[in-house]
Amino acid sequence: MSLSEFDIIKKYFQAPSLALNKPEVVLGVGDDAALISVPSEDQLAISTDVLVESVHFPIGADPAKIATRALAVNLSDLAAMGARPLCFSLGLVLPEVSEVWLAKFSEGLSELAQRFDIALIGGDLSRGPTTIAIQVQGTVPEGTALRRDSAQIGDAIFVTGSLGDGVIALASMGLPTHLGNSFQLESSPPAAKCKEYFENAYFSPEPKIEFAQACSEFISSAIDVSDGLVGDLSHICNRSGVGARLNIDKLPFSDSARCCVSNANLIRAALYGGDDYQLCVTVAQNKIEDFLRAAQQNETEVSCIGEIVEGDSVSLRTGAGDNWEVEETAYQHFKVSKD
Ligand code: ADP
Ligand code: MG
Secondary structure, X not given: OOOOHHHXXXXXXXXXHHHOOOOOEEEOEOEOOOEEOOOOOEEEEEEEEXXXXXXXXXOOOOHHHHHHHHHHHHHHHHHHOOOEEEEEEEEEEEOOOOHHHHHHHHHHHHHHHHHOOOEEEEEEEEXXXXXXXXXXXXXXXXXXXXXOXXXXXXXXXXXXXXXXXXXXXXXXXXXXXXXXXXXXXXXXXXXXXXXXXXXXHHHOOOOOHXXXXXXXXXXXXXXXXXXOHHHHHHHHHHHHXXXXXXXXHHOOOOHHHHHXXXXXXXXXXXXXXXXXXXXXXXXXXXXHHHHHHHHHHOOOOEEEEEEEEXXXXXXXXXXXXOEEOOOOOOOOOOOOOOO
């Protein structure tokens, strides 16, 4: 006989490995609502991301990897606010009950939850097409959250890690991307080591929680790169009432990306690809030195890719100072794709 809804919750989502016994969680899974105490000097940062099968992860993907990706992209939003993870809820929609699937999913989930000390405090289950809706809650000392609306003209623009790996990963898994048919890997299939690197980048993006905490005081505004650098940076521009000038010759790429993708497509992947979950931050000129030192201490690579200027949009230049056209926009769910 298949498990009831309550058996599933008890067996897979009420385990100590997910509840984590945090002092702020007064009451977790099992009542009509969870009860949380938030320290009075903190603000609560709340964010939700929904992942739908075949839109956000391929059909038939490993449940542990789906869980990791679902929680990691949510944690990335907390990182972008400079918040410390506290707890999360999980809305899970599945077409059928598979204990094998649930066991792998909850194991993947608890591994990442423990690593980032974020407690599962509730959720909901329903039948339907596989969908995972997570809401994360984090704390940030009052007045210190990293926001999109506070970039200043003259600030330098930095990005963590490398860009473009998310969309290159989709192509490496043989899946269509919103960059169209012209976006292909040079060598198909890619070398095994590159394929593994991309899969890991896609399913296990590293939320920049510690980096954001370590560098918070030197950052004027921040966003995580989920829809492509140009689109995401445009949000900073819109909210801050500024423009941004990017130097495309400074965009950072992984060795695997360089190995597998043409130069033109590398730039498209970074600018318009998405799914990278790096942080893009702005830093006032007089704080750059401290910022770089803090990033280095945190062992996070950062690249200076441009600056905040007067205006209201993102513009692109080459290192030689030539203008480079902004071609496309970021990933949008309700946009009809090209070719
Ligand atoms: P209600 O009917 O009052 O909404 P449910 O019966 O749906 O409550 O859930 C019972 C308890 O189990 C609640 O505390 C709820 O938060 C928790 N829960 C339900 N689904 C999940 C899930 N997928 N993960 C974690 N907790 C869950
Ligand atoms: Mg319910």
